[in-house]
Amino acid sequence: MPLNRPLRWDIFCQVIDNFGDVGVCWRAAAELAARGQQVRLWLDDASALAWMAPAPHPAGLSVHAWPDQRALLPADGVGDVVIEAFGCTLPEPLLQAIAQRHAEQGRGAAQTPVWINLEYLSAEPYVERCHRLPSLLMSGPAAGLTRWFFYPGFTPRTGGLLREAALGQRQAAFDRQAWRAARGIDDATRLVSLFCYEPPALPDLLAQLQAGAPASHLLVTPGRAANAVRAVLAPQQPPALACTWLTPCAQPAFDEMLWACDLNLVRGEDSLVRALWAGQAFVWQIYPQHDNAHHAKLDAFLDWLEAPPSLRLFHHVWNGMLGGVGLPLVTPQMLDEWRDCAQAARARQWVRSDLVSQLQQFVAEKS
Numbered sequence: 001m002p003l004n005r006p007l008r009w010d011i012f013c014q015v016i017d018n019f020g021d022v023g024v025c026w027r028a029a030a031e032l033a034a035r036g037q038q039v040r041l042w043l044d045d046a047s048a049l050a051w052m053a054p055a056p057h058p059a060g061l062s063v064h065a066w067p068d069q070r071a072l073l074p075a076d077g078v079g080d081v082v083i084e085a086f087g088c089t090l091p092e093p094l095l096q097a098i099a100q101r102h103a104e105q106g107r108g109a110a111q112t113p114v115w116i117n118l119e120y121l122s123a124e125p126y127v128e129r130c131h132r133l134p135s136l137l138m139s140g141p142a143a144g145l146t147r148w149f150f151y152p153g154f155t156p157r158t159g160g161l162l163r164e165a166a167l168g169q170r171q172a173a174f175d176r177q178a179w180r181a182a183r184g185i186d187d188a189t190r191l192v193s194l195f196c197y198e199p200p201a202l203p204d205l206l207a208q209l210q211a212g213a214p215a216s217h218l219l220v221t222p223g224r225a226a227n228a229v230r231a232v233l234a235p236q237q238p239p240a241l242a243c244t245w246l247t248p249c250a251q252p253a254f255d256e257m258l259w260a261c262d263l264n265l266v267r268g269e270d271s272l273v274r275a276l277w278a279g280q281a282f283v284w285q286i287y288p289q290h291d292n293a294h295h296a297k298l299d300a301f302l303d304w305l306e307a308p309p310s311l312r313l314f315h316h317v318w319n320g321m322l323g324g325v326g327l328p329l330v331t332p333q334m335l336d337e338w339r340d341c342a343q344a345a346r347a348r349q350w351v352r353s354d355l356v357s358q359l360q361q362f363v364a365e366k367s
Helices: 020-034 092-105 127-129 165-175 178-180 202-211 225-235 251-260 269-278 295-307 309-318 334-351 355-366
Strands: 006-013 036-041 061-065 082-083 114-116 134-136 146-150 190-194 216-220 242-245 263-267 279-287
Touching: 006 020, 020 036, 020 061, 020 251, 020 269, 020 355, 114 355, 146 355, 165 251, 165 334, 165 355, 178 251, 190 251, 202 216, 202 225, 216 225, 225 242, 251 269, 263 269, 269 279, 269 334, 279 309, 279 334, 295 309, 295 334
Parallel strands: 006 036, 006 082, 036 061, 082 114, 114 146, 190 216, 190 263, 216 242, 263 279
Antiparallel strands: 134 146
């Protein structure tokens, strides 16, 4: 199948929590549509799109309710590509439709869709081993069919990272000074964005920002981050730290906030990638797992990042890996070192093929 031929893509996503999964799937869907593809995004909870990606949606992209009933499936059947995002469980009617199309293939019908399991992002070694491996379904309506594992990642032997073709142009046109000035923040102020869960070291960070030099201004994202910060600052009336309490915003506005800041504290997969593309100093709070498996995942990322010791220590404390150890004091010199690290990693990754390009190439090979 030619790489540039317009295809029909069906992307399926079930919302787990925090809407990061929707964020990743929306960015992928929107970029495919921008490249001339026809994309249907199937969600069991599309409520976050009201602020994350408000209408009108890009041409070629439509959003649909989760097809757990046969009547909800499109009249023209499944697309040329089926993406099962993050191991979501595809509904029975869809599996039946895929199996039916496979059965009809020998009678002149369109061929079976390329079925891809789009996995979570990680820098761990298993990603290279598992990327592009087939998985034969052994039971159910689609028994005997193959789906393919596709792993985003940071190395040439992985599926790469989400990066829009127009991202470089958008960043080049961004006026960082004007963005800050419009919000009453001068260049001398250390601007910090906070998108987190409830890190144990949050009181340490807020105390640093209040007492440190230069003066800091904190941009607090809504939800869990805002609740956590308010809980710490509640006894201070008024708080000594300048804060802006943000409202939910569309993805392009979130990107611009990261570009404008001197330090971005982010969480989750989509925000980590956006912080990397921002090229500013950043710290990642990884999603905590009860068995501490996230510790190895974080260290694998820090190894790829070539994080300096101060940045590695800050990550470990911020992620609760070093009980009783306080956050290292973030000096201007340290922040410069972290920014240089981020920009070097960004430059290494920028020359590699992005996730959507690799998905298109993979589908062309398997069709």
